[in-house]
Amino acid sequence: MSDSPPIVLTFAAADPTGGAGLQADLLTLSSMGCHALTVITAVTVQDTVGVEDVHALDAELVAAQARAVLEDMPVAAFKIGMLGSVEIIAAIAEIVADYPDVPLILDPVLASGRGDELASEEMLEAMLDMLIPQTTIITPNSLEARRLAQYDSDEELDLTGCARRLIEFGCEYVLVTGTHENTPQVVNVLHGQEGVLRSDAWQRLPGSYHGSGCTLASALAASIAHGLDVTEAVREAQEYTWQTLKAGFRPGMGQYIPDRLFWAREEEVAGDD
Numbered sequence: 237m238s239d240s241p242p243i244v245l246t247f248a249a250a251d252p253t254g255g256a257g258l259q260a261d262l263l264t265l266s267s268m269g270c271h272a273l274t275v276i277t278a279v280t281v282q283d284t285v286g287v288e289d290v291h292a293l294d295a296e297l298v299a300a301q302a303r304a305v306l307e308d309m310p311v312a313a314f315k316i317g318m319l320g321s322v323e324i325i326a327a328i329a330e331i332v333a334d335y336p337d338v339p340l341i342l343d344p345v346l347a348s349g350r351g352d353e354l355a356s357e358e359m360l361e362a363m364l365d366m367l368i369p370q371t372t373i374i375t376p377n378s379l380e381a382r383r384l385a386q387y388d389s390d391e392e393l394d395l396t397g398c399a400r401r402l403i404e405f406g407c408e409y410v411l412v413t414g415t416h417e418n419t420p421q422v423v424n425v426l427h428g429q430e431g432v433l434r435s436d437a438w439q440r441l442p443g444s445y446h447g448s449g450c451t452l453a454s455a456l457a458a459s460i461a462h463g464l465d466v467t468e469a470v471r472e473a474q475e476y477t478w479q480t481l482k483a484g485f486r487p488g489m490g491q492y493i494p495d496r497l498f499w500a501r502e503e504e505v506a507g508d509d
């Protein structure tokens with residue numbers, strides 16, 4: 237029998253396209269050599285174009301899934317994606333509080349690629365109050381960073397100011413992604429207590445990708461679960477994500493889907509020669 241790989245528990249919503257949410261997390265974590273515990277928060281009705289409906293589960297059912305596996309297995313990291321309701325946020329906040337030494341990676345899912353709202357104002361406030369203070373690293377895109385940091389405030393902040401504000405709210409690190417900024421390259425910036433820790437520029441790929449944010453945050457959770465420190469994990473996660481996007485495919489009428497198993501297909505091709 238072989239040793240267990242590092243275990244990551246993801247709280248996420250199901251996406252029937254297989255491109256984002258729980259399915260993205262499971263593929264990414266497995267591809268990066270981790271075992272994923274998958275706690276479902278909500279079921280979505282969506283395709284690669286947009287989200288039609290979201291059905292949040294009862295918070296008690298979400299908590300019961302998590303408690304069952306946490307009593308059975310040790311986890312090396314928590315990853316949180318789409319949450320579904322304020323009650324679910326409160327239930328998850330209570331559970332992760334029992335594991336203060338386990339790193340927590342928070343992907344604040346506020347909207348779909350098309351802009352469909354995936355978190356209400358009340359949920360945003362609950363995330364700020366209950367989850368961000370327990371977060372090791374949060375991975376907002378620039379739009380999410382502005383919405384979270386300027387919540388309930390008239391102040392206009394630049395992205396560095398937004399990251400600083402999120403750190404004031406209690407998380408340790410903030411990785412702001414620059415996909416939605418009007419820049420030739422995609423620039424992602426990691427902020428810590430001392431300021432900017434690293435800034436990485438990536439060739440901007442044509443097209444829009446379904447579940448790129450889920451891939452990045454899961455890859456980060458996997459890298460941290462493997463024992464990398466946060467700055468190295470951020471580099472590793474971006475590299476992996478960019479490769480999955482480069483190998484992405486467009487199976488439907490909307491966004492591309494990142495290929496989290498790009499390396500396996502490369503090996504297949506090499507093996508065919």
Ligand SMILES: Nc1ncnc2c1ncn2[C@@H]1O[C@H](COP(=O)(O)OP(=O)(O)OP(=O)(O)O)[C@@H](O)[C@H]1O
Binds near residue numbers: 441445478
């Ligand atoms: N067109 C692109 N070219 C290069 N890198 C990209 C592109 N789109 C996304 N990325 C990379 O993917 C990662 C996650 O992207 P981003 O934060 O924009 O996701 P998101 O807006 O949360 O997406 P989603 O809602 O699909 O999960 C970042 O590392 C970013 O650099």
Ligand SMILES: Cc1ncc(CO)c(N)n1
Binds near residue numbers: 258348446
């Ligand atoms: C389930 C789910 N989680 C996250 C996102 C954000 O990409 C999505 N579209 N669907």
